[in-house]
């Protein structure tokens with residue numbers, strides 16, 4: 451049965467599946483590898499709860515600062531900082547929940563190396579949530595489970611993309627004192643189908659099984675990390691894919707080849723933000739706060755967010771910054787990415803073609819676009835020089 455949304459708007463947050471009182475909704479993968487809700491007509495009682503709870507139809511209203519407080523910072527724990535995507539602030543925030551006998555919810559790899567949300571209850575398992583995984587996470591029934599624990603009074607930190615946080619609040623119908631939400635500035639969610647094609651190609655070539663994918667590996671520094679991925683194999687060896695050899699991140703960061711359609715018009719990337727705290731990389735931060743080991747951008751969006759942030763101040767190095775500093779380095783703070791026009795064709799054609807060959811083929815920039823881009827860069831440079839001289 452058709453869903454109420456156009457496909458281009460559905461983020462796949464999965465809240466409708468969680469809220470359905472008759473279990474009539476299932477999230478099913480389409481030809482491009484993204485999950486969408488499907489309604490079983492036999493089970494559906496037309497209660498309308500799925501539509502009412504959809505964060506695209508209507509957002510939940512929470513008290514959020516219109517002008518968030520902005521900090522640049524990192525964890526003082528060197529290991530945490532090195533093994534985290536940015537400055538390790540997520541782990542520092544999350545640790546206080548485990549220490550208070552609470553739970554942390556976030557995205558983790560499963561046995562097939564795909565990503566799904568799970569609830570962790572101890573410091574060892576918290577490591578599974580650490581690090582960005584650049585593909586869409588399957589939220590399964592995590593909103594339902596989170597609500598059950600919140601109602602039991604458990605302190606919970608829930609981390610996800612802005613659309614997942616928006617979904618969580620619609621599901622909960624209210625804010626809870628024992629809940630802290632953490633989101634990140636999101637460039638867009640990649641198709642698990644593209645990621646699966648990439649890792650299975652590596653497994654075939656290397657003739658061994660992958661144990662873990664470590665995106666944004668900082669061996670060459672934080673600024674070089676977006677295109678540096680470490681793959682750990684089950685035989686304890688590892689391989690680093692860097693720069694042009696890192697075809698998965700090349701297809702994501704440049705041509706936006708496998709990003710979900712709804713991310714091209716994100717409904718959740720404006721102020722006020724969705725979560726109590728927003729994390730990101732502080733790209734473009736001045737040299738004093740950039741030792742190339744990872745500097746987090748921390749946006750405090752609510753009083754509760756400020757309280758939890760104050761609790762970790764002894765464990766981090768941080769400095770308050772101006773909100774205008776975000777825009778120059780982090781375009782996705784308030785803008786959606788432009789999805790590649792051939793994205794759907796690429797993902798469908800993956801069925802019969804090799805991932806690497808396809809990424810190289812679809813990433814080629816036509817000559818006229820190359821000329822246009824160069825002219826645009828020269829023009830922007832001239833404008834900057836002119837404005838500096840003025």
Ligand SMILES: Cc1cc2nc3c(=O)[nH]c(=O)nc-3n(C[C@H](O)[C@H](O)[C@H](O)COP(=O)(O)OP(=O)(O)OC[C@H]3O[C@@H](n4cnc5c(N)ncnc54)[C@H](O)[C@@H]3O)c2cc1C
Nearest residue numbers: 534535536537538539540556557580581583609637730731
């Ligand atoms: C798909 C994606 C796109 C991003 N785009 C940008 C960007 O454009 N600009 C920018 O500055 N930062 C971006 N980030 C955020 C950045 O990579 C870091 O996650 C953030 O700065 C927090 O870093 P950290 O060192 O504090 O914690 P980390 O240890 O990196 O914590 C990561 C947290 O994010 C959660 N998470 C990881 N992967 C996923 C996933 N696939 N779905 C949902 N939750 C997930 C984990 O559960 C964990 O809670 C993106 C992250 C993701 C996952």
